[in-house]
Amino acid sequence: MATLTSTANPPATRARASRSERLAPAAFLLPAVLVVLFVSIFPLLLSLFLSLSRLRFEAGGLKVQFVGLDNYRKLLFGSEQKVLFGTLATPSLIGWAVLAIVAFLALAAVYRAIRDARSGRAVVGRALAGMALIGLTYLVVASLLAPEGRPGTMVVTMLYVVVGITLQYLIGLGLALLCAQQLPGRRFFRVVFLLPMMITPVGVGYLFRMLADTNKGPLEPLWVALGMQDFAWSNNAWGARIAVMVGDIWQWTPFMFIVLLAALEAQEVEPVEAAIVDGASNWDIFRHITLPAILPVSTTLILIRMIEAFKIIDLPNILTNGGPGTATETMTLYAYRIWRALDIGGSAAIAYLLLFLVTFFATLYVRALRGRMSTVR
């Protein structure tokens, strides 16, 4: 049969082959597109609709009532405002200074866009981004850097992201620099440092709950020495927040470490050797050779971690249950708590606000770096 077709009708086989060739691109790409449509895009649109409605579970199914922007109004201006934004108060002097710096930078960016005669769209975009940035900064400043302020879930989430990632990056970079040296036995450290990443965040939550116990935990002698044996981390707002951040840093520093180490080891040796011959100090080498070499990796690394860190839920949920009050509650945890109270529309609205927040930060970060990277390279 095979010989018959191939000898008797060669053009047909060729046509068939080219047809499968023509379909190949779609065959490779389509499964991914379909899965993402089914599980991401379609639910995302449905979620948008849910966030504009009120759902009630009744006998025999759901009752959906369209309420417009009510859920958002409740979050932004109504009864839930204090949970989301926290208690805002007059900022301290440092707070005003921070706000002034951010406002100045935002205005400078807009001014530069106008001066360089960019397109109107760029100017408008920068103006909007600048306004949002000033607004968010005010939110942070008025709740964290104000004597009477109290941060809401939005600020707490941003706090975890910014502080957590900064420390993770710095520790990870420091360890990677140490490990990149010619030390006998550094493979041991490489393997050990990788471990926390493999542990379920739920497990990490419980692990740190045990460690934070000032009575029966393994660090009890330390707490006794510090006179803190009756201190409960979970009853103190900042104590609880620090516990969550420490757990997050413990878990995710390895990710920074492992990729930065690979980047350091991939570095060209020749420039470093030349610099050593020229008598450059270690700091000079780091500042002018190593740092530029690992900068592209670092920016992507921080972006990846930033996107992931905004969604943190397991750790605060296990470690402190969001408490005391809502002091350690992240937006994801907040959405989950609201969902459990069966306010599904409100939960979807929080999720959408979180989506806006993450997108805003990711876009801003990428934009800011794109300008900077071109000058660095």
Place this chain on the structure above:
Amino acid sequence: MRSFFRSTSPFKPSPFRMLVSYLILGAWALIILFPLYWLTITAFKLPAAVNNGPFYLPFVDFQPSLHAWEYVLGEVGNDTIRLFTNTVGVSLISATLTLVIGSGAAYALTRFQFRPKVGTVLVFLGCVLLAAILTALGAPWALAVAVAIGLFVVSLVTIARRFTRALGNNDIAFWLISQRIMPPVAVVIPIYIIFQQLRLLDTWTALIITYVATHLPIVVWLMRDYFASIPYELEESAQIDGASRFRIFSQIVLPLSVPGLVATFLFVLVFCWNEYLLALFLTNARAQTMPLAVVAQNATRGPQWWYMSVLVLIMILPVIAMAIALERYIARGLLVGAVKG
């Protein structure tokens, strides 16, 4: 890919610097290992040994006991085994499927030119939105989907053709990757409703489909650059010899990208293995995974640290073994994606 793991390094530390380095590295190793040590000994403690204060050394401070292991593996052993098989099965299948689908997409995006029309995309989105609204308003989902598909086909041949602006490969890649930005909590309720309609709640299928979608971006992100770094000439010569696209992909491209595939697989596997939020929403008994069981040990009389530690240990040992075995690949695979991503 020349110099990822150079055996010699230009930084030859002096003895003093070496000592300081060892001290710092050792301190961090202690910070990592001590909690794990505490977890391990807690798994062998009796409740009294946990509750009466910190005891550090087995046989010296406290008498180790296997009671928690007997409970977890014996008394409720069937539950544990079911949870463990669920976790293993769901994450292995999800990670494999994600890798297959994702690397296919990544390959397509590096080797073929796609030019989807903006109009088509917009019309499609409109139809999806219509189906969503119809379903939410109470129409049966099958009917809503049928209406949407019909409308899409009709408008495809009428309206969409008038739009000529086209998107490119980078737009598709960005679209796929941007899904990672979305917090799972934003879609988990609709997914719950969809799976409820399809009667798939509390099944492996539901978890697998969701995991594949949520982790696809990672695979596309990492593998796209890996494939781009493979010289195209290899594929061209195979093409001249008459090999089909699928054969080129499976027999030339994939074998050449094993480090990247291994790293990505391990990464996705760990994510699925440890996933908590989606599993919490989508399962309630039969398809539950280990993280939920760990949380469930937080009983009304306070957390049962001993059972919890046993469960966490059972859960992390396989992944840690794998991570140690494949450690070299992880860094390499992640780096390629991170450099160009």
